[in-house]
Amino acid sequence: MAEEQIPRVKLGTQGLQVSKLGLGCMSLSGAYNDPLPEDEAISLINYAFNQGITFFDTADVYGLNNANELLLAKALKQLPREKVQVATKFGIVKMNFPDxxxxxxxxxxxxCCEASLKRLDVEYIDLYYQHRVDQTVPIEETVGELKKLVEEGKVKYIGLSEASPDTIRRAHAVHPITAVQMEWSLWTRDLEEEIVPLCRELGIGIVPYSPLGRGFFGGKGVVENLPATSGLSAYHPRFQSENLDKNKRIYEGLERLAKKHHCTTPQLALAWVLGQGNDVVPIPGTTKIKNLDQNIGAVSLKFTESDLIEISKAVPIDDVAGGRHFVGNNKLSWKFANTPPKDSRVST
Incomplete structure (x- = not known):
């Protein structure tokens, strides 16, 4: 395994160590694209491991009939378990639109934990996230049960996904939270004001999902053709025709910066996320080896503080057209039942 390509870092202060770059496995079972054939998906996971990626992210809700966890289980059979960090999630009961x-x-x-352990065919889950916060149940009760699972050895570390600052702080008071997973990319930066400082105050690692803007900074809808039926992206506000036309100008600006730094545009965007701190471990997903290679190449890119500022300024948040959630269009509306907007946001 070429571990030197991807350094290992501490995710949070509770002892978990992972590769600086993870692999989001959701797309392997379909979401933004058709599912990969099983043998190809397993080969991609193995390839990622052989390049130094040891941190794999899934969830019980990914894929039809828990397909993503079952897929990862088959791939894990070919890998040394002690060198792999498996992250999965619970909490979403139904994703039938619009609810x-x-x-x-x-x-x-x-x-959910017992079911995931069985599907993944592992004795423990390295990092177990609450996928979305249930506002009808005190977070202390949820984390209290997670604490018991840690004490029983079924879960090593606890995480939260898309939680509000108050929820994070209250959860952490019951049992240390190791990681918070949030959407973070050049065009999604609302966590920077409160969530990031809070995580650093409490010693919590940050796991950005969709670090390439749901594929936009990889060229989706700009370089690559985006047909109207192309998975969830077809329903995302930022990919709607009028917004996409405006957002293409942002991509073009980044493209110029990428040439200046002798890298590709997706590498520039991913390296910017990687450069936000040693406690930041993004989990881009892909179904293609060539894209995985590009993502891995971003790890070796090193930007100065002034470079990072220049890249940030190339994507003025006020210039981004469309919101980050799957709402506000006539094709699809996502909402969480009985859940206010500060927790359990609608992005997956």
Whole structure:
């Protein structure tokens, strides 16, 4: 395994070590594209591991009938378990549009954990996230049950996804939170004002999902043709025709900067996220080896503070057209049942 390509870092202060770059596995089972054939998906996971990626992210809700966890289980059989960090999630009960229902009761936490352990065919889960926060259940009750699972050895570390600052702080008071997973990219930066400083205050690692803007900074809709039926992206506000036309100008500016730094545009965008701190471990997903190679190449790019500022300024947030959630269009509306907007946001 070419571990030197991707350094290992501490994710949070509780002891978890992972590769500086992870692999989001959701797209392997379909979401933004058709599912990969199983043998190709397993080969891609193995390839990632052989290049130094040891941190793999999934969830019980990814893929039809828990397909993503089952897929990862088959890939894990070919890898040394002690060298792999498996992250999975619970909490989303249904994703039938327009409603997305969540459940954070202790009974549901335990049943989901037992089911994921069985599907993944592992004795423990390295990092277990609450996928979305259930506002009808006190976070203390949810994390209290997660704490029991840690004490029983079924879970090593606990995480939260898309949680508000208050929820993070209250959860951390019950049991240390190792990582918070949030959407973070050059055009999605609302976590920077409160979430990032709070995580650093509490010693919590940050795991950005969609660090390439749901594929936009990889060229989706700009370089690559984006047909109207291209998975979830076809329903995202930022990929709607009028917004996409405006956002293409942002891509063109980054493209010029990438040439200046002798890298590709997606590498520039991913390296910017990687450069936000040693406690930041993005988990871009891909179904193509060539894109995985590009992502890995971004790890070796080193930007100065002035470079990072220049890249940030190339994507003025006020110039980004369209919101980050799957709402506000006539094709698709996502919402969480009984959940206010500060927690359990609608992005997956």
């Amino acid at each position: 997305v229902q969540v459940n954070g009761t202790p009974e549901y936490v335990r049943s």
